[in-house]
Each structure stands twice: as C-alpha cells, then as structure tokens.
Amino acid sequence: MARGQFNDLLWFLAVAEERSFTRAAAKLGIAQSTLSHTIKRLEAQMGIRLLTRTTRSVAPTEAGERLRLTLAPRVEEIEAEIASLTEFRDKPAGTVRITLSDHALQGYVWPRLQPVLIDYPDIKLELNIDNGFRNIVEDGFDAGIRLGESVEKDMIAVRIGPDWRLVAVASPAYLETHPVPLHPQELIRHNCINHRHLKAGSLYAWEFARNGQDLRVRVDGQLAFTSSNAIMDAALSGYGIAYIPEDMVLDHIATGDLIQLLDDWSPFFSGYYIYYPSRRQNLPAFRVIVDALRYSGV
Template sequence: MARQNINDLLAFLVVARERSFTRAAAQLDVSQSALSHTIRALEERLGLRLLTRTTRSVAPTEAGERLLRTVAPKLAEIDAELSALTELRDKPAGTIRITAAEHSATTILWPALSKLLPRYPDIKVEVNIDYGFTDIVAERYDAGVRLGEQVAKDMIAVRIGPDFRMVVVGTPSYFAVHPKPAKPQDLTAHRCINIRLPTYGGIYAWEFEKRGRALRVRVEGQLVFNNMALRMNAVLAGLGLAYLPEDQVQPHLADGRLVRVLTDWCPPFSGYHLYYPSRRQVAPAFAVLVDALRYRGCTTALDE
C-alpha cells in the first residue's frame, strides 16, 4: 500500500472516532480544510463515501464503519509493535551470536555468562566453538574471540582476558626415559601430541620466541587432536609432550603430575579480545555483554 494511503487512513480513523473535523484537525495538527481535502481524496480513490457530513455532525457511512472495524485494529497492532521495538532499543534483550575457540569459551565466556544471564533473562547467547578465523560479518556473528595479535585492524577489539602463555609439558615418567629438550629444535626427537587447526591449514607448528627470535617447530607423534581435553588426557597418560595453555596445566604442575620444559622459549603475549565490526550499532544487550566480559586489569593498544 502506498504511504499516502496509510496517512489518509490514519486521518480517516481520527475523524471517524472524534466525529468532528474540528477536533480531528486539532489532534492531527493540520487545518480543517487540509483534513477535509485528505478525506475527499481517499473517498475518490476508493470510489466510496466514508463519512456523512452535516452542518452539525460527522458520522461514518456503512463503508466507513466497516473500514473503522477492520483497519483500526491492524493499525493499532502495527503501532504496538513499533512501540515494542522502541523498548528493545533501551532494554537488554535479544540473541547474541559469538564464535570462539574452546579455551576462550571455557575460561572467559562461560564464567561471565553464568553470572550475567540470570540477571538478564531476555538476553540469549549462542557460542559456536570454531578454531578457524571465521568471517564474523559473512557468517552473521555479532562478535568473535581471538588473541590480541590475531584481531584484524578494521575491528573494534575489547580485551577480555589477561596475558596468555602456551607451555610444553610432559609427565615425570615420560622424562624418565626421554631427555628434556633444551631448545625447541630438540622436540623433533620427541613424541609430541599434535594439534590440527583449520586456521593453520592442518597440523599446527608449535610457536616459540626468545629475545626477539621466533621459531616454529613441526613436531611428530602418534596422536593428533583438535580438542584440548583429549590433548590433556594424552599428556597425563604419558603418551608424549603437549603444547597447552599455561592456566590449564597449572594444577598438574603444582601437584607434580606434569613437568614444564622450554620455559624461556614461551613468553606471554596479548590475551583474548572480543572483536566486532567497527560499523556495528551496539544494541543494549551487546553493550551489557561487552561490559561483563571487559578485562579490568592491564590493557593494550588494541583495547577499545
């Protein structure tokens, strides 16, 4: 329906309800002559008389009464829906889709969501575990989680976790029969538990750095996983060395079940960041989530 018809229908409804051009014109903030012209134009387009006019009163005709009964509720429903949408603009509600890797989802997203969602029952969150560098715009995600150094320059990045460190670990029983590696290149002589990540096109090469010198070592072993929990199980079973996040192995280091090696080749680097398109209009629900995730410790140049 043309926009003009909608406006004319709204004018008719006010006149029909008020039974007066004078009161209707005041309510619509138009002149009586302009309102009268609008109603006549509507009647001409429909080929029907909608109002009976006398010098003292205005009343809907049979066609006008029918239009009043059928159209008024529909326009009221539209108005109610528009009002509801306005409320959503100010009320934290709606679904937020996030893509993240397993470690960040477990250690950062879940602790925050478990506290946030009970306070905001109208917010829904979908977390998709994905090790690839997903195009969040193309895949219609609201945000993604990556390490700071991996966030594209055209994204807004909000730091949501502390500095991050990967470590190489093995069991005391493994090192009882295998010498500890003194440098990353020594890993080629060890049984290592490999990681398959789509981001890196297959088997991930373990990354090291010392005094500005970076190394990537491709290791060999009997096992390949794309899951952190299984890599942890394998290293605890003494089936080889594993390359895992420091926070995940810390309890096992503390109780002596695992031993750490190549410590000086594993410096910390920028932690997890929530990122999203810079052109994104931030909804109240998303703003609440960002605030709940925001890391309150030290920040980096990437931080919003």
Template sequence: MRKPDFNDLVWFQAVAELRSFTKAAARIGVAQSTLSQTIRQLEERMGFPLLTRNTRNVALTVAGERLLNTITPRLAQIEDVIAELSALRDLPSGLLRITLSDHAFDSLVWPKLKPVLAAYPEISVEFSLDSSFRNIVEEGFDAGVRLGESIEKDMIAVRIGPDWRLVAVASPEYFARRGMPDHPQDLLRHSCINMRHITAGGLYAWEFEKDGQPLRVRVDGQLTFNNSYAMIDAAMVGLGIAYVPENIVASQLKAGALVQTLDDWSPFFEGYYLYYPSRRQNMPVFKALTDALRHKR
C-alpha cells in the same frame, strides 16, 4: 459524540489540578490560548461545562470533578505502563551467536557471562567452540573472540583478558622414559601432540622465543587434536608432549601430574579480544556483553 483526544484529557487534568490556565500551560509547554481553546472544544464535544472561569481562578463543575476523579488513576496507570515498556526497551535481549576457542570459553568468557545470563533471562547465546579463524560476517556470527594479533582492522575490538602463553608439558613418566628436551629443536626427537587449525590449513607450528629470537618448530607424533583439553588428557597418560595454554594446566602442574619443559622458551602472546561489526555497538545486548567481558587491568 467524537471521543476526547488523549491529550485533551491530560491537559484538562493539568488545569483542574493547578486551578490555573497559566500554570497548566507552563507545565505542558503550550501557549495559554491554545490550552484554553482545547479545553473549550473538549467541553463542546462532551456537551457540558467542566470548568467555571472568572478573572481570579478556575473551579471544577460537578461534571468536571467527576471526570477528574475518573481519569486521574487511569492516566497514572497508563504512565506507569509506558515507563515499564520504556525500561523494557532498554534491557538487553535477543540472540547472540559467538565463535571462540575452547580455551577462551573456559578461561574467560563463561566465568564472566554466567552472572549476566542469570540477571538477563531475555538474552540467548549460541556458542560455537573451535580453534579455527571464522569470518563472522559471512558465517552469521554476531561476535567472535580471538587473540589481538589476528583481528581484522574493520572490527571493533574490546580486550577481555590478559596476555598469556603456551607451555610444553608432559607426564613425569613420559620424561622419565624419553628424557627432557633442552632446546625446542630437541622436540623433533619426541612424540608431540599436535593441534590442527582447520581454516589455517594445517598443523600448528609451535612458536618459541628466547632473547628476542623467534623459533617455530613443526613437531610430529602419534596424536592430533583440535581441542586443548583432549591434548592435556593425552599428555597426562604419557602419550607425548603437549603445547597448551599455561592457565588451564596450572592445577596439573601444581599436583605433579604434568611437568613443564622449555619454560624460558615460552613467550607471552597478546590476550583475547571480543570483536564485532560496528553496527552492533549500540545494541543493549552488546553493551551488557562488553561490560561483562571487558578486561580490568
């Protein structure tokens, strides 16, 4: 005997529960004649009748009653498993490789992603922390974080943070020893702590602005880093002036461990964006990522 088709059993269940071919056909969405023929073929393959029919109603035979009682809980289990698998399909999962600066990681991305990673253990993330400009497609990254002004036009960009600025800071001992600069050009007479952007091809020229007039100053000093936090540590021990993100030295400024200078020359920059190729946007893992990181104004 050929095994019954799964749909045959589902359709038999509908007829048996509703005691009507007309109602069962409407529930399933097929023609009544098609349903009647399918049940008849099922009975022929099994070798015994499952239903008794007359002009008014449909009733179960003893064999039909037994079959219904057997398949009903099993079909329910199958439906539950399929529903669970469908839900699992829509859960964020997979590996993401993200390139971003230490400042973006510590001040924005990590605080926002920690609860997401706890909620979705199937998500794995590899962070590449550096201040260089990376080609995420060529280097195999899924996404990157950059300031809005430096994102390629063919990328999808989602704002994840507010505008921010760099501030010039040094220890009180340094300024007591070397004096406080009044103008960005005065930095040329100071020991400054440089930042090197590897892929940009050189040292970062400190960007200032006042009354709408931009000014860039190429400073010099004893130390060069590619990490903002190392620059802060060097500034705190009196080794020079550092130009670093304001929000990551707020506590040191409040405690008096660092002193800010040239405040009125420090402009705001457009905030950070998460960017990625368009082909990624429909993946559940990217929806979870962008929803968590999106900037709430």
C-alpha cells in the same frame, strides 16, 4: 520485487548457509518439500541455477555464491536494526552469537557470562567452539574472540583478558623413557601432541622465543586434536609432549602430574579480545555482553 520473492531469497540464503535442505528446513520451521519447491521456483524466475545438488550435499553455484554474499550482510543489517528496537524494552533481549576457542570459553568467557544469563533472562547466547579462524561477517556471528594479534584491523576490539603464554609439558611417565628436551628443535625427535586448526585444516607450528630469537617448530606425533582439553588429557595420560595454555595446566604442574619444559622459550601472547563490526556495538544485548567480558586489569 514482490514480497513473496523476498521470502524466497531468505529461504535460499538459509539453504546456501546450511549447505543442506534438511537443516535449512528445520531452521526455518517448514517442510523440506516446500523449501525445495520454493528454490526451484526462484531459480526458474531468475533463469539462473543457484544451487548444485547431489545425493549427499548442496552447494551454491558461482551465481548462487555471489547472491549469498550480496544478501547475507544486508539481511544481517536488517536483523541488527530490528534487534536494536529492544532499546524500547525494559531489558535487553535477543540472541548473541560468538565464535571462540575452548580455552577462551572456559577461562575468560563462560565464568563472566553466567551471571548475565541470570540478570537478563531475555538474552540468548550461542557460543560456537572453534579453535580456527572464522570470518564472523560471512559466517553470521555477532562477534569473535581471538588473540589480539589475530584480530582484523577493520574490527572493533575490546580486551577481555591479560597476556598469557603456551607452555610445553609432559607427564613423568613419558619423561622416564624419553630425554628432556633442552632446545625447541629437539622436539622434532619427540612424540608431540599436535593442535589442528579446524577451519584452516593445518597443524599449529609451535612458536618459541628467547633473547630476541623467534623460532617456529613443526612437531610430529601420534595424536592431533582440535581441542585444548583433549590435548591436556593426552599429555596427562603419557602420550607425549603438549604445548598448551599455561593457566590450564598450572594445577597439574603443582601436583607433579605434568612437568614443565623449555620454560625460558615460552613467550607471552597479547591476550584475548572480543572483536566485532561497528554496527553491532549499538545493540543493547550485545553491549551487555561486551561490558561483562571487558578486562579491567592492568
């Protein structure tokens, strides 16, 4: 394969991942017309249509998606090997991309990584806020941060925080006009603030447990968000009952701005882990990030 065709494949990969000639051209630092011409030439050379183009979107064809899935991990391996050469530098360098929830970012990740940026100015961080589940390999991330129970078995996982739980809360104003629920099933008669998983598109079914009994309740209400912060703000404003990480609302419970409900039904989850493919662990910049996040508690 000619060297020029290899570059064409890299450009195709950028378009297939971005689903846009405009964004791919900006990412590559080239003119959109040049990129479009290159992809047409590649398709002509291969005799296969790789992309389906409409006035509003670009998507890989079946053949194009197969090519994308073939190229992406190999290109990632090459980039990882090149990045590993930073071991020969005085300080770790390179970009580390992590997908995580807003709760994980604010409570466990950002406070610990701020000093890293000061101590290692050649390390760049890209933190993608997504409360759903992502395939970090296919989506081009170095790592993801999720609850331990959600981590895929073929990944290396390092705990970054203690076990925690969700708690049901509502404002005093809401409870003045609505009865206090004494059992999770009573939530179906309340205005509850839902949490939608962005990637899966589904609403989170609230999980409860007591005395060995597990219970999942699909609640309803006027509002649904993809952000824990937005859910908390809506609860504080009296729009309904929220089911939210306990550490986010402890201060509001202490001041009386929120009332905790169904306390004995709120189970603990297995805490956050940073997870990643094995080949990432040898990159100097990535090791710095993992070590900074590693949980040292009991």
